[in-house]
Amino acid sequence: MKKNEAKGAEEHTYHIDRKSYEPAYSQLANLLRRQIADGVFSPGDRLPSEAELRERYEVSPMTVRRAINTLVDQNVVSTMQGLGTFVRRLDLGTAAFHLQNVQNLLSDTASATVNLLDARIVSADESIAERLGLAVGNNTIYLKRLLMVDDEPAFFHREYLVYDPARPIVEAEMEATSLEGLFDIGSSNILKRGELTVEAAIMSEEEAHILQVALPAAAFRLEHVFFDFDERPTSWGWFVCRSDRLKLTTNVGIEPEE
Amino acid sequence: MKKNEAKGAEEHTYHIDRKSYEPAYSQLANLLRRQIADGVFSPGDRLPSEAELRERYEVSPMTVRRAINTLVDQNVVSTMQGLGTFVRRLDLGTAAFHLQNVQNLLSDTASATVNLLDARIVSADESIAERLGLAVGNNTIYLKRLLMVDDEPAFFHREYLVYDPARPIVEAEMEATSLEGLFDIGSSNILKRGELTVEAAIMSEEEAHILQVALPAAAFRLEHVFFDFDERPTSWGWFVCRSDRLKLTTNVGIEPEE
DNA sequence: AAGTGGTCTAGACCACTAT
DNA sequence: TAGTGGTCTAGACCACTTT
Numbered sequence: 289m290k291k292n293e294a295k296g297a298e299e300h301t302y303h304i305d306r307k308s309y310e311p312a313y314s315q316l317a318n319l320l321r322r323q324i325a326d327g328v329f330s331p332g333d334r335l336p337s338e339a340e341l342r343e344r345y346e347v348s349p350m351t352v353r354r355a356i357n358t359l360v361d362q363n364v365v366s367t368m369q370g371l372g373t374f375v376r377r378l379d380l381g382t383a384a385f386h387l388q389n390v391q392n393l394l395s396d397t398a399s400a401t402v403n404l405l406d407a408r409i410v411s412a413d414e415s416i417a418e419r420l421g422l423a424v425g426n427n428t429i430y431l432k433r434l435l436m437v438d439d440e441p442a443f444f445h446r447e448y449l450v451y452d453p454a455r456p457i458v459e460a461e462m463e464a465t466s467l468e469g470l471f472d473i474g475s476s477n478i479l480k481r482g483e484l485t486v487e488a489a490i491m492s493e494e495e496a497h498i499l500q501v502a503l504p505a506a507a508f509r510l511e512h513v514f515f516d517f518d519e520r521p522t523s524w525g526w527f528v529c530r531s532d533r534l535k536l537t538t539n540v541g542i543e544p545e546e
Numbered sequence: 547m548k549k550n551e552a553k554g555a556e557e558h559t560y561h562i563d564r565k566s567y568e569p570a571y572s573q574l575a576n577l578l579r580r581q582i583a584d585g586v587f588s589p590g591d592r593l594p595s596e597a598e599l600r601e602r603y604e605v606s607p608m609t610v611r612r613a614i615n616t617l618v619d620q621n622v623v624s625t626m627q628g629l630g631t632f633v634r635r636l637d638l639g640t641a642a643f644h645l646q647n648v649q650n651l652l653s654d655t656a657s658a659t660v661n662l663l664d665a666r667i668v669s670a671d672e673s674i675a676e677r678l679g680l681a682v683g684n685n686t687i688y689l690k691r692l693l694m695v696d697d698e699p700a701f702f703h704r705e706y707l708v709y710d711p712a713r714p715i716v717e718a719e720m721e722a723t724s725l726e727g728l729f730d731i732g733s734s735n736i737l738k739r740g741e742l743t744v745e746a747a748i749m750s751e752e753e754a755h756i757l758q759v760a761l762p763a764a765a766f767r768l769e770h771v772f773f774d775f776d777e778r779p780t781s782w783g784w785f786v787c788r789s790d791r792l793k794l795t796t797n798v799g800i801e802p803e804e
Numbered sequence: 805a806a807g808t809g810g811t812c813t814a815g816a817c818c819a820c821t822a823t
Numbered sequence: 824t825a826g827t828g829g830t831c832t833a834g835a836c837c838a839c840t841t842t
Contacts, residue, residue: 311830327775331735337808348832350608353810361619369809370840378737378772381649384642385744385794391639477589479636481799486643488746488764488789504762506746514636515799517585531746536643541739541773569811595827606813611829627828628820808840813833821827 304345312347316355318545319345321364324375325542331377335365338373364542378541385536399438405498406432409451416448419513419524427451431525434498441499442533443508447525455516479522482514495528506531562603570605574613576803577603579622582633583800589635593623596631622800636799643794657696663756664690667709674706677771677782685709689783692756699757700791701766705783713774737780740772749786757788764789 302323304315323329336344338352345352356373359365363382367373376382394400410416410430417424429449435442489509496503511526560581562573581587594602596610603610614631617623621640625631634640652658668674668688675682687707693700747767754761769784 313830325738325775330775339808349834350812351831354830356809367809368840369838370807372808377735378740380740380742380770381646383645383740383742385742387641388639477635479799480583481797481801482636482638482641484638484641484643484796484798486794487792488766488787490748490762490764504748506748506764508746512638517583517588529746534745536744538742539739540742541737543739571811597827607815608831609812612811614828625828626821628822628826630827806840806842809838811835811837813835816830816832818830819828821825823824823826 304347313351313354313358316341316345316347316351317358320355320359321362321542322544324364325544329375331375333375334371335373335375362543363540380540383538383540385538389537390534394435394437394442399436400442401436403434403436404431405434405444406430410448412448416524420448420450420521422450437533440533441530443527443529444495444498445525445527447523449523450521455520455522478516479514480517480519482512485511487511489528491528499528499530501530501532508534562605571609571612571616574599574603574605574609575616578613578617579620579800580802582622583802587633589633591633592629593631593633620801621798638798641796641798643796647795648792652693652695652700657694658700659694661692661694662689663692663702664688668706670706674782678706678708678779680708695791698791699788701785701787702753702756703783703785705781707781708779713778713780736774737772738775738777740770743769745769747786753786757786759788759790766792 302319304312304319306312308315310318320329320335329335335341335356338349338356341347341352341355342349356365356367360367363376363379365373366376408430409427412420412422412424412426412428414424416422416428417426420426420428422428429451431445431447431449433445433447435444487509489507491499491501491503491505491507493503495507496505499505499507508529508531509526510529512523513521514523516522560577562570562577564570566573568576578587578593587593593599593614596607596614599605599610599613600607614623614625618625621634621637623631624634666688667685670678670680670682670684670686672682674680674686675684678684678686680686687709689703689705689707691703691705693702745767747765749757749759749761749763749765751761753765754763757763757765766787766789767784768787770781771779772781774780
């Protein structure tokens with residue numbers, strides 16, 4: 289059985305190197321994860337107790353605990369007080385899709401540029417007023433941007449900003465014609481938090497035209513509302529992404545190395 | 547200025563209650579996050595040093611460190627060795643969408659049921675063979691499931707499983723007609739990890755018919771490949787979700803409480 | 805009662821950054 | 824040199840679970 293071969297062959301390679309630059313807690317976490325990946329411990333199995341691990345690898349209690357906590361954070365094991373630490377089964381529910389991946393993807397292609405297509409004052413209609421907590425007819429700043437990757441349109445962005453002389457102006461927002469500015473939204477330091485939703489949508493005729501795709505076309509729609517430190521909505525907008533230019537990917541379960 | 551009012555009024559409410567059931571490190575993390583939310587510390591500001599916090603709140607170094615690490619994990623602050631701990635600015639790149647939210651959503655509606663629409667042996671075509679690491683013509687188990695919520699179709703699932711007498715059979719997979727079975731995929735304990743991708747797509751005619759929506763319709767497509775502990779692909783499949791029944795939501799930035 | 809994980813202490817030493 | 828975060832120790836005490 290392949291599993292047992294691996295178990296026997298590599299049993300003596302699980303150790304902590306105190307001369308390494310990698311911290312002991314990290315080495316221990318990786319070591320345990322590798323043992324699980326190798327089948328030494330299977331889903332449902334109990335790991336050695338913290339006292340055993342402390343003795344076997346000659347580290348202090350806090351170091352063992354930190355290693356275990358790392359594995360808990362990675363959904364590799366779960367702990368039950370009074371019972372022990374157990375290897376988790378594969379579970380789709382632990383999956384998470386990180387926007388950072390998208391950002392890295394775009395940053396890697398050095399050819400990503402942002403064009404400001406439109407910027408003007410518009411009067412809030414009902415939906416804008418509702419999202420931004422304004423009265424209908426109040427002024428807002430409307431921005432429309434197009435992000436190009438490799439000279440091809442990838443996604444575009446619409447945004448409505450509160451326009452109120454009594455509030456600090458979000459000038460940095462209007463100058464956000466760089467990729468960094470689009471993601472590092474709060475460069476003005478007045479925004480506290482945001483609410484995000486992603487949905488699948490059919491592109492409108494205008495969207496398809498700007499992004500140069502044929503209808504009907506599917507798109508990701510990432511909507512955002514940002515709030516300032518007084519909890520007032522300050523920005524409402526959404527990204528529309530060509531589905532052929534964007535895939536969200538992630539892994540779940542036991543990865544060989546982190 | 548509203549910010550300063552809050553700052554003055556609540557300054558004396560930031561303290562740690564040693565009689566509380568909430569651990570000190572957690573209280574300290576929440577306390578600091580609340581101060582940031584209240585504007586006591588703004589994005590870019592340096593937090594008090596760990597030595598100061600240790601003295602001010604009368605806790606040990608490890609307790610301070612754990613509180614700080616908690617905030618680092620929550621993307622609230624970032625640390626720089628030799629410099630200090632700084633409040634992070636709002637950053638879209640820190641956002642993550644968790645499938646757990648979807649699972650909870652479906653679990654809450656007690657009326658979610660899974661119907662097995664089809665289950666049979668099919669011969670692997672080129673794309674199936676490639677994904678499952680098989681030769682064209684090898685046998686696979688084909689499953690088709692429909693998940694209903696409130697007596698309405700919400701999404702459906704296709705899956706191809708390796709069918710090989712030499713491998714442990716994934717019997718649990720075939721019996722997965724419960725919601726739990728769909729998400730807690732590895733109930734047979736033979737699956738180690740999975741690769742997931744989400745994309746926006748246009749429904750096929752068959753998909754639209756099964757899910758009872760009019761064409762053209764947008765849909766989330768969640769594709770998965772699962773590997774066993776010998777790193778062999780074992781399951782390839784995908785979920786197709788009605789976009790009006792599924793939205794991925796998340797928050798980013800400084801939340802008032804965790 | 806024995807064994808488990810969970811919290812916390814009061815330091816030590818190190819690596820890094822600034823002046 | 825002084826101050827910062829990063830790691831690690833060697834225990835203590837507690838809460839919980841099983842025998």
